[in-house]
Every structure is written in C-alpha cells, then in structure tokens.
Amino acid sequence: MVKQNQPQQRAAFAIVTVVLPGPDRKRNPAPYLFHITYRNPNPTELGCVMTWNVTGGREEYQIAAERTDxxxxxxxxxxxDAVYHGENRHAYCxxxxxxxxxxLDTIGNPARRERTVA
Ligand SMILES: [Zn+2]
Known part of the structure; x- marks a missing residue:
C-alpha cells in the first residue's frame, strides 16, 4: 500500500541515524536510529517538547525533552545508563x-543557507 505524504504527518516518519558508541563491550561505533514520535507545535510551551524512539542498542528506548517553567x-x-544516573539528573545525560x-545543535540553527545553483 502506498501512503500519500501529508505535510502534517511527515514529522511522524522522520528517522535520523546517529553513530554512537555501540552496545558491545568495546563500544564500537554503531548506528542508532532516532525516530521522532511527538513534537509539540509550540516548542516554547511548558511540558513535553518532543519525544523520540531510539533503536540500535540492546533494546528500544524512549527519549523525551521537557521544558521546565x-x-x-x-x-x-x-x-x-540514564536511569542509573537519575539521581544526578541535571548533571548527567x-x-x-x-x-x-x-x-539538534548541528541542524537546529544553520549558520548559513545553501544557495541554489541552477
Ligand atoms: Zn539513553
């Protein structure tokens, strides 16, 4: 079945691959897939800004970004790892x-716009 891409649904399908230290003992670099599952249309609002599913490690994990007051x-x-260090939650990610x-640092604030050469 072919689904037509609707602009408002596109974010739900966004998947980004990031290479991180892998889940094996040697921590060999491994690809992790970050799949955005929710994005608040108003990112400056308090509460949940966005959530992601992460695959590629031993299990699937969920990440949430929460804006505090x-x-x-x-x-x-x-x-x-995050749960273990949860006691020092602001000091550890x-x-x-x-x-x-x-x-997000890389793609969030582009320093310049690409020029189109036609
Ligand atoms: Zn984690």
Missing part, C-alpha cells in the same frame, strides 16, 4: 541524549 530543557531517557543534542 524556568525555560530549561530537561531530557529523559529510558535506557539503563546518557549517550542517546548527547547524540540527539549534538544532532
């Missing part, structure tokens, strides 16, 4: 969150 973005991840933050 002081404007801070608080990142949640369901991986064991797991590799999935770091990878996603690095990606």
């Amino acid at each position: 002081d404007g801070y973005l608080y990142w949640h991840c369901t991986c064991p 797991c590799k999935h969150v770091h990878g996603l933050q690095a990606l």
